[in-house]
Amino acid sequence: PEGITVQELANRMAEKGADLVKALFKMGMMVTVNQTIDQDTAELLVTEFGHNIQRVSDADVEIDTEADVDAPETLKARPPVVTIMGHVDHGKTSLLDALRGTDVATGEAGGITQHIGAYQVKTKGGDLLTFLDTPGHEAFSEMRARGANVTDIVVLVVAADDGLMPQTIEAINHTKAAGVPMIVAINKCDKPEANPQKVRERLLEHEVIVEDMGGETQDVEVSALKRTGLDDLIEKIMLQAELMELKANPDRAAEGTVIEAKLDKGRGPVATILVKRGTLKVGDVFVVGEHSGKVRAMVNDKGQNVKEAGPSMPVEVLGLGGVPLAGDLLSVVENEARAREVATYRQEQATKKRTTAAPTSFENMFSALN
Numbered sequence: 160p161e162g163i164t165v166q167e168l169a170n171r172m173a174e175k176g177a178d179l180v181k182a183l184f185k186m187g188m189m190v191t192v193n194q195t196i197d198q199d200t201a202e203l204l205v206t207e208f209g210h211n212i213q214r215v216s217d218a219d220v221e222i223d224t225e226a227d228v229d230a231p232e233t234l235k236a237r238p239p240v241v242t243i244m245g246h247v248d249h250g251k252t253s254l255l256d257a258l259r260g261t262d263v264a265t266g267e268a269g270g271i272t273q274h275i276g277a278y279q280v281k282t283k284g285g286d287l288l289t290f291l292d293t294p295g296h297e298a299f300s301e302m303r304a305r306g307a308n309v310t311d312i313v314v315l316v317v318a319a320d321d322g323l324m325p326q327t328i329e330a331i332n333h334t335k336a337a338g339v340p341m342i343v344a345i346n347k348c349d350k351p352e353a354n355p356q357k358v359r360e361r362l363l364e365h366e367v368i369v370e371d372m373g374g375e376t377q378d379v380e381v382s383a384l385k386r387t388g389l390d391d392l393i394e395k396i397m398l399q400a401e402l403m404e405l406k407a408n409p410d411r412a413a414e415g416t417v418i419e420a421k422l423d424k425g426r427g428p429v430a431t432i433l434v435k436r437g438t439l440k441v442g443d444v445f446v447v448g449e450h451s452g453k454v455r456a457m458v459n460d461k462g463q464n465v466k467e468a469g470p471s472m473p474v475e476v477l478g479l480g481g482v483p484l485a486g487d488l489l490s491v492v493e494n495e496a497r498a499r500e501v502a503t504y505r506q507e508q509a510t511k512k513r514t515t516a517a518p519t520s521f522e523n524m525f526s527a528l529n
């Protein structure tokens with residue numbers, strides 16, 4: 160450790176530099192505010208002033224989620240996370256609505272109010288599936304760019320009358336880049352002008368080879384309007400999910416990914432969190448991106464308040480200190496002090512990043528003067 164100047168330490172402790180100099184003088188050290196003191200002396204000063212020591216090196220402050228591996232025996236099966244993608248108007252929302260209609264748990268068909276952009280469907284066999292509605296592919300690629308690969312399976316919706324369109328191809332490329340298995344849902348098959356075979360042929364041009372043509376990509380002919388082919392689609396998703404043996408440890412401090420976040424006029428910062436592992440509970444203290452918080456309430460996809468959310472479950476979380484970014488990770492921590500420490504550290508790092516680009520020219524200016 161290189162040490163710290165007295166002034167910088169004073170700033171971090173929110174004390175006056177001169178007071179630190181005085182204290183150091185009493186300890187037998189003659190220094191000015193601009194001089195650097197070593198770490199031991201700094202720590203002594205911090206305790207002397209009645210503050211807690213917060214280390215600022217990455218290793219000490221940052222939460223190392225990667226090193227925090229769950230033991231194999233703690234892992235339990237979790238629902239697959241399925242993202243629906245496709246060209247505008249190809250029936251993505253209609254298909255989602257239709258699938259929600261097959262949710263035997265709620266028994267509600269169609270018009271369920273969608274409170275969050277992610278929800279769960281229970282199959283006839285009682286299995287849960289998590290669906291993500293990413294409006295446009297930007298959200299998908301933005302999250303991926305931020306290192307958050309939340310999707311296990313992509314369902315590509317292609318309208319059988321319209322065929323492959325620019326955003327279809329974009330979706331194919333995103334899916335390939337993410338290395339996520341894809342299932343093609345050829346929609347609007349009820350239309351007289353529907354030509355599903357042409358869709359399969361055009362997919363070949365983009366190296367998406369369906370099973371009928373000797374490939375490995377599963378495809379299903381559906382009609383969101385007539386609600387046909389939906390069971391088949393669910394079955395194929397479940398089959399794919401089984402192959403992947405998706406698992407997570409539900410009995411640990413929760414970790415989740417921000418799917419979307421906003422500042423709600425009445426409720427303050429609100430984030431839709433997809434739990435990755437552990438179980439998120441009301442009252443849990445957490446860090447999310449550069450913000451700390453405490454779970455005040457959680458709302459599920461049906462608009463109901465819930466007390467807990469396990470792996471692959473999407474929930475709206477209230478009680479954030481600020482609005483995080485899509486793709487940010489939420490980590491539950493021991494206490495509020497720890498949450499603030501990590502959040503403050505991340506804010507400092509972000510500020511440093513934002514300000515390091517400009518000062519280079521400053522330095523150049525000074526060296527030019529010398």
Ligand code: GTP
Pocket residue numbers: 245246247248249250251252253254346347348349350381382383384385
């Ligand atoms: P964006 O959200 O704008 O990207 O569109 P989308 O992909 O969600 O399409 P949406 O579900 O809004 O459907 C677009 C239009 O296609 C609507 O008028 C639907 O009624 C119609 N549509 C969707 N699915 C089907 C289908 O299976 N058959 C027929 N005939 N029409 C459908």
Ligand code: MG
Pocket residue numbers: 251252253
């Ligand atoms: Mg839509």
